Amino acid sequence: MAEVRLVHVHKVFDNGAHVLHDITMEVGDGEFVVLLGPSGCGKTTVLRLIAGLEDITTGEIFIGGRRVNDVPPKDRDIAMVFQDYALYPHMTVYENIAFGLRMRGMARAELQRRVVDTARVLDILDLLQRKPHQVSGGERQRVALARAIVREPKVFLLDEPLSNLDAKLRGHMRAELHRLYRSLGATIIYVTHDQTEAMTLGTRIVVLRDGVVQQVDTPRGVYEKPVNTFVASFIGTPPMNLFPACLVQEQGEFLLRHQDGGLALPAAKASAAHLRPWLGSTVIAGIRPEHACLHTASPAMGKGLPGTVEMVERTGAESFVAVRTGYGSMVVRVPPDLPVSLSSPVLLTFDAEHVHLFDAGSQMRIL
Amino acid sequence: MKTRRLTTSVIQMVTLSAVTAVLLFPLLLTLLTSLKPAEEIITTAPALFPRHWTLDNYRTLFALRDFPRYLWNSLLVASLTAAATTVIAAMAAYALVWMRFPGKRAMGRSVFFTYMFPDILLVIPLFMVCYELALLDTRTALVLTYLSLSLPFGIWLLKSYFESIPVSILEAARLDGCSEFQCLWKVVLPVAMPAVAAVAVLTFVMGWSEYLYANTLITTNANRTIAIGLQTLAGYHRTDYGLLAAAGIVMVAPVVVFFLAVQKYLVEGLAFSTTKRPE
Incomplete structure (x- = not known):
């Protein structure tokens, strides 16, 4: 196992597309780091650079302390699981798993032992004599994983390995991956655009956007303290509600004033010295659906943001209500049994303890 | 219904x-x-x-002194052409599809340049070239000439097929420790077997039955291929049609046998699923 370090890495493709900008990140030994971002953000390119399948334009990559910029893929001691699995169609499952070892000249007995052991771990022992097109999608996924694991590489690179599976299988494989990670203690770099995968699997998450690293943090850190509005709205399902508000100070208390009222920030959270530069100016307030509250009984009963119910999504254990307000649509999590009717007037209040503030210009986190 | x-x-x-x-x-x-x-x-x-x-016609045919020699020459020329075309076209197509080098696109297109000329137009220049290289009346001249005709087709066919192979398979092979040559040999060619078989069959048939160049570049009986040898059976005053028909059948037989041998690959695998199927 080894750590992976990217230092000021840029990637410009032949057609002039500058897809990665100054990527600097470190993946510690035995860490499970998830590269997360929307389609086209460059996360797969990062993986391909680490694998050596693409040349880096400028910058340096280190694997286990060794600079690998000019080291061919086969000598980097990494294994990759591709999104489409990339199994060799003309070989049996056994040959697919054994191929990498055979290419490295491993003795037959040892090779056979390792293939069988790995197949046992992944529960594909009875598939060894079949061809890839004779096994199901989930099984093919296991074969691809087995092919990576059997080599005992320093680093595993996984490129959206679960994206071709149906929802149920994906959940199952996610748990399986987590179990594998714990038993192998491997260094894993995992690319996905699925935040559930990122949040459940990663020890740390690297959020990418347009080839720029936005935030590197634990899943909890990314969720609770997003560094900017992009991360805030990208992480979380449904995403964080964002709306403009004016930051003012009245009687020593910080208030977020919006067109329909105000919200006092708790004294413990808001420090005067920290917030002073934004006093009197518009900031972007953010609140997660679970930290907003929906009041249906009497809209006139208190202060809050008025709106009308636009849509109700019932997922079973909870419901999400989309409310049309003066700031656009906001989503609130409510108990599943809360009676809500479409187009009815409601009032939203927010848990001030969990309000996030972002600079309106730079979109960076203030609080 | x-x-x-x-x-x-x-x-x-x-x-x-x-x-x-x-x-x-x-x-x-x-x-x-x-x-x-x-x-x-x-x-x-x-x-x-x-x-x-x-079976008298066949007995007479194989009793003719030169006939087995014509057969052997054809077999040699056609097999060498088919083998060389397959190997060279596979390597060229691999490079054109997956490797990066300057002038790649221009090279890919110039491969078709030879197709711009009708065969008959190339007869005299090729004759001159062979004359200068002292290759006239050799089977080498035939193989080289056939290669110049079969390679563009072979490269084009294999290139189209290779392009349908997901690049991730090759990348997986590289990560598994394959050199470029091993990628071609161990992964690409087995996967592209239907196309490889098609190239082999078609170039073999071409080399086996080609007449125009064989008739021009070969001048002595010793180096004649069967396509030319067949013509010698047609007499000036009288033609033994039974003999000619037997020779015709003997000429077609190896092609049929060869085709049957590789037919499996031609048909199988055309619907080869290489990576994933939609679940």
């Missing part, structure tokens, strides 16, 4: 059988002629089937 499907099948079968019959009739006629004695061939009352079946 079922009746309609049955009707469609019947119509398809009848049509295909008719077309096949028309295409195969000359071959059948040649085969039957080769099995007739001479007096049944040139006759006022010709019949399709021989009244007296005989």
Whole structure:
């Protein structure tokens, strides 16, 4: 196992597309780091650079302390699981798993032992004599994983390995991956655009956007303290509600004033010295659906943001209500049994303890 | 619904059988002629089937001093052409599809340049080239000439097929420790077997039956291929049609055998699923 370090890495493709900008990140030994971002953000390119399948334009990559910029893929001691699995169609499952070892000249007995052991771990022992097109999608996924694991590489690179599976299988494989990670203690770099995968699997998450690293943090850190509005709205399902508000100070208390009222920030959270530069100016307030509250009984009963119910999504254990307000649509999590009717007037209040503030210009986190 | 499907099948079968019959009739006629004695061939009352079946024409044919030599020459030239075309075209197509080098696109297109000229136009220049290289009247000259004709086609066919192979398979092979050559040999060629087989068959047939260049570049009996040798059986005053028919059948036989041998690859795997299927 080894750590992976990217230092000021840029990637410009032949057609002039500058897809990665100054990527600097470190993946510690035995860490499970998830590269997360929307389609086209460059996360797969990062993986391909680490694998050596693409040349880096400028910058340096280190694997286990060794600079690998000019080291061919086969000598980097990494294994990759591709999104489409990339199994060799003309070989049996056994040959697919054994191929990498055979290419490295491993003795037959040892090779056979390792293939069988790995197949046992992944529960594909009875598939060894079949061809890839004779096994199901989930099984093919296991074969691809087995092919990576059997080599005992320093680093595993996984490129959206679960994206071709149906929802149920994906959940199952996610748990399986987590179990594998714990038993192998491997260094894993995992690319996905699925935040559930990122949040459940990663020890740390690297959020990418347009080839720029936005935030590197634990899943909890990314969720609770997003560094900017992009991360805030990208992480979380449904995403964080964002709306403009004016930051003012009245009687020593910080208030977020919006067109329909105000919200006092708790004294413990808001420090005067920290917030002073934004006093009197518009900031972007953010609140997660679970930290907003929906009041249906009497809209006139208190202060809050008025709106009308636009849509109700019932997922079973909870419901999400989309409310049309003066700031656009906001989503609130409510108990599943809360009676809500479409187009009815409601009032939203927010848990001030969990309000996030972002600079309106730079979109960076203030609080 | 079922009746309609049955009707469609019947119509398809009848049509295909008719077309096949028309295409195969000359071959059948040649085969039957080769099995007739001479007096049944040139006759006022010709019949399709021989009244007296005989293998005499074949005995006479193989008793001719030069005939086995023609066969051997053809076999040699056609096999070498097919093997060299397959190997060179596979490497060229691999490079054109997956490797990066300057002038790649221009090179890919210039491969087709030879197709811009009709064969007959190239006869004299090729003759001159072979003359200068002292290759006239050698089987090497034929193989080299056929390569210049078969390679563009072979490269084009393999390139199109290679392009349909997901690049991730190759990348997986590279990560598994394959060199570029091993990628081609161990992964690409087995996956592209249908296309490889097609190139091999078609270039073999071309080399086996080519007449124009063989007739121009080969001048002595020792180096003649069967396509030219067949012509020597046609006499100036009298032609032994039984012998000619037997020679024709002998000439077609290896092609049929070769085709049957690789037919499996041609058909199988065309619908080869390489990576994933939609679940």
